[in-house]
Amino acid sequence: MFNGGRRSYPILGGRLHFVKFETEKLNECLDFISSKQLHRGGVDSPSWRSGAQPDDIVIKATGGGAYKYADLFKERLGVSLEKEDEMDCLVAGANFLLKAIRHEAFTHMDGHKEYVQIDQNDLFPFLLVNVGSGVSIIKVDGHGKFQRVSGTNVGGGTYWGLGRLMTKCKSFDELLELSQRGDNSTIDMLVGDIYGGLDYSKIGLSASTIASSFGKTISENKELSDYRPEDISLSLLRMISYNIGQISYLNALRYGLKRIFFGGFFIRGHAYTMDTISFAVNFWSKGEAQAMFLRHEGFLGALGAFMSYEKHGLDDLRVHHLVERFPMGAPYVGGKIHGPPLGDLNAKISWMEKFVQKGTQIIAPVPMGVPATTGMGGFERPTSKGDILRSDASAALNVGVLHLVPTLDVFPLLEDPKTYEPNTIDLDQDEFKYWFKILSDHLPDLVDMAVASEGGTDDAKRRGDAFAHAFSAHLARLMEEPAAYGKFGLADLLELREECLREFQFVDAYISIKQRENEASLAVLPDLLMELDSMNEESRLLALIEGVLAANIFDWGSRACVELYHKGTIIEIYRMSRKKMQRPWRIDDFDMFKKRMLSDRKDQPYKRALLFVDNSGADVVLGMLPLARELLRHGTEVVLVANSLPALNDVTANELPQIIAEASKHCGILRKAAEAGGLLVDAMAGIQDDLKDAPESVPLMVVENGCGSPCIDFRQVSSELAAAAKDADLLILEGMGRALHTNLNARFKCDALKLAMVKNQRLAEKLFNGNIYDCICKFEPVS
Ligand SMILES: Nc1ncnc2c1ncn2[C@@H]1O[C@H](COP(=O)(O)OP(=O)(O)O)[C@@H](O)[C@H]1O
Numbered sequence: 001m002f003n004g005g006r007r008s009y010p011i012l013g014g015r016l017h018f019v020k021f022e023t024e025k026l027n028e029c030l031d032f033i034s035s036k037q038l039h040r041g042g043v044d045s046p047s048w049r050s051g052a053q054p055d056d057i058v059i060k061a062t063g064g065g066a067y068k069y070a071d072l073f074k075e076r077l078g079v080s081l082e083k084e085d086e087m088d089c090l091v092a093g094a095n096f097l098l099k100a101i102r103h104e105a106f107t108h109m110d111g112h113k114e115y116v117q118i119d120q121n122d123l124f125p126f127l128l129v130n131v132g133s134g135v136s137i138i139k140v141d142g143h144g145k146f147q148r149v150s151g152t153n154v155g156g157g158t159y160w161g162l163g164r165l166m167t168k169c170k171s172f173d174e175l176l177e178l179s180q181r182g183d184n185s186t187i188d189m190l191v192g193d194i195y196g197g198l199d200y201s202k203i204g205l206s207a208s209t210i211a212s213s214f215g216k217t218i219s220e221n222k223e224l225s226d227y228r229p230e231d232i233s234l235s236l237l238r239m240i241s242y243n244i245g246q247i248s249y250l251n252a253l254r255y256g257l258k259r260i261f262f263g264g265f266f267i268r269g270h271a272y273t274m275d276t277i278s279f280a281v282n283f284w285s286k287g288e289a290q291a292m293f294l295r296h297e298g299f300l301g302a303l304g305a306f307m308s309y310e311k312h313g314l315d316d317l318r319v320h321h322l323v324e325r326f327p328m329g330a331p332y333v334g335g336k337i338h339g340p341p342l343g344d345l346n347a348k349i350s351w352m353e354k355f356v357q358k359g360t361q362i363i364a365p366v367p368m369g370v371p372a373t374t375g376m377g378g379f380e381r382p383t384s385k386g387d388i389l390r391s392d393a394s395a396a397l398n399v400g401v402l403h404l405v406p407t408l409d410v411f412p413l414l415e416d417p418k419t420y421e422p423n424t425i426d427l428d429q430d431e432f433k434y435w436f437k438i439l440s441d442h443l444p445d446l447v448d449m450a451v452a453s454e455g456g457t458d459d460a461k462r463r464g465d466a467f468a469h470a471f472s473a474h475l476a477r478l479m480e481e482p483a484a485y486g487k488f489g490l491a492d493l494l495e496l497r498e499e500c501l502r503e504f505q506f507v508d509a510y511i512s513i514k515q516r517e518n519e520a521s522l523a524v525l526p527d528l529l530m531e532l533d534s535m536n537e538e539s540r541l542l543a544l545i546e547g548v549l550a551a552n553i554f555d556w557g558s559r560a561c562v563e564l565y566h567k568g569t570i571i572e573i574y575r576m577s578r579k580k581m582q583r584p585w586r587i588d589d590f591d592m593f594k595k596r597m598l599s600d601r602k603d604q605p606y607k608r609a610l611l612f613v614d615n616s617g618a619d620v621v622l623g624m625l626p627l628a629r630e631l632l633r634h635g636t637e638v639v640l641v642a643n644s645l646p647a648l649n650d651v652t653a654n655e656l657p658q659i660i661a662e663a664s665k666h667c668g669i670l671r672k673a674a675e676a677g678g679l680l681v682d683a684m685a686g687i688q689d690d691l692k693d694a695p696e697s698v699p700l701m702v703v704e705n706g707c708g709s710p711c712i713d714f715r716q717v718s719s720e721l722a723a724a725a726k727d728a729d730l731l732i733l734e735g736m737g738r739a740l741h742t743n744l745n746a747r748f749k750c751d752a753l754k755l756a757m758v759k760n761q762r763l764a765e766k767l768f769n770g771n772i773y774d775c776i777c778k779f780e781p782v783s
């Protein structure tokens, strides 16, 4: 793909993994790079096989290490480090993240984390404070436009260095963990100590405000060993965090800036550190300035260096080109540098098994800070004692793998992409608890299905167990901290399950069910079409919509529906479902749709309809295909939009042509249209054409949606779908995932019909005050 004609080279896709290591582990890092041949593009890369010389390979790097270790990289890997200016990189990294990652920035006050939607038109200027070993304070005015306005030598290195000397801690995480059990009032002199336990309210200081860090230690006749390491660590952490917050605020004041973004590895997603910094900024600015933190806090420099490869064309990347995934791999289960090779399945499984054997450790794939409140004053003692922050061995980062997919686009028919939110229901703590149970209960059946789909071998069983543990670990992690992976909705949760299956190489867990149901449905399709053709236009349209709703019952993601399937054959259940259809439906805009189809537009049919199909079997064969056929009959071009990758029993775009070819054997309308859409080239070869003289048909086409999930997020669809949408004037969204969990409230630039059966009692009550098996027929004409 070429980008607007401005570049002469294509933008390729790829994945960005985020891995950190301490400088003293540099040799292990070099071993890792070397064993995976990462400097040559990985063991699978063509340059590795063709024996590209490392001399030709340039790695972008920044910071002091880029100078200090250039010789070592040359010696050990044979590659040259190309040094990029550190400030340039910090700014480029921050700008990229704020532009391209949806839930990058968040506030953290009194233990409460909130993601902030950054408006690109209202981003600059801002203050960027990078808290690494030392602290850089940068005023950023635009892309590549910045000035380092200040800094302080009292930074992360100071906390870690002093902390190490004073507490004998062996690791940074140990020191941080100690602070969570600390009480700084034994060390710090507080306002209350000076004023006899009272607040100094005249200048707005509460009794618990620190008057002098470490101030209490001067007046007592005590040695270092008389103080608890926990208390020392906490006093140190507060002293340094508060100081950084205060200096940052003063610089923001100096330049009249309201927003301060904090990055650097000192922060470590640690709730207490962030709360202290936020308190300082908020207190001194009297609420005028805002401290914000970044999920990729420690990677600003590295990202900026990576961006400086001009050939990547990364400066043109937009938020819709990036998909963040949270799979199980070395960095996620806390692999040290020598953790499982990226992409090596067997090693990933072994990792899972190891963690499972250890029992309690696999409660979550990434670490977290304490969701505790630090109290109104920001300087109270931590109310929840910290055993939640895990040690670095099992700890990793709050970020996933960034997939760069240049073929993704924003769906052009979204009325307002800026305000569009795919998820209908906010996944708050309560809601998450419910879905946690639903998904956990469903897991054993899904594992059985997945293992069977891969032949039930021992290898498949091992992968199945690993998948179950990986997905459970993610659920547990989210249960602990719902905001751990950015703003996470039900659509993301359902997609995460599919991603975990793919991570352990389950290609299509529901393949045999899909095939069985397709066959059974295709066998009764001719009778259904005959019955439909015997009706008048009005009754037929109603029967078709009824048919779509009734057949949406075939959903292997719904517990209630799966239980039904034991009670009869596919056709029996389909008939039962149709018989139960009682109008008015819970939302029933059918009459409006009918008027539009059969009266208003009788002589001016829709030009092109996009039908977002859902499940395999009866749903697509007896529901959506006959509806497509009716539209074709009216002279409307039909594009069937299906998943790119399998998800539950959803039909995929790859599978559709074969299904259409089978259906076309019984139906001339479908056959002509499919031919016109180029769908039958292979499938119908050799079949006698008795329709040669029939009039030309409008085309029936298939496009993939770019998703592998039961839901759809219209901010990121395939460019093929975006292109097909250009002339569309009708959208039909079908199914619970695409029309209820997501997009129920989405507004489009053209007419939209949302059809679904509600197959979950709680959702029916919550959304419609209704009941399980209620049907929704929501028609939203543009005018
Ligand atoms: N696991 C860790 N080991 C050592 N320091 C850590 C660790 N996690 C966070 N830190 C903090 O991060 C700081 C280094 O931050 P970083 O962003 O890498 O900056 P720099 O490149 O200036 O060293 C350390 O001084 C320490 O305060």
Ligand SMILES: CC(C)(COP(=O)(O)O)[C@@H](O)C(=O)NCCC(=O)O
Binding pocket: 438, 494, 552, 555, 556, 557, 558, 559, 560, 614, 615, 648, 710, 734, 735, 736, 737, 738, 741, 759, 760, 761
């Ligand atoms: C995963 C699904 C959204 C799929 O529904 P569909 O889009 O196929 O109509 C749905 O099955 C679901 O929300 N299931 C979980 C709820 C339950 O088992 O009750």
Ligand SMILES: [Mn+2]
Binding pocket: 555, 614, 615, 648, 649, 650, 710, 735, 737
């Ligand atoms: Mn489905």
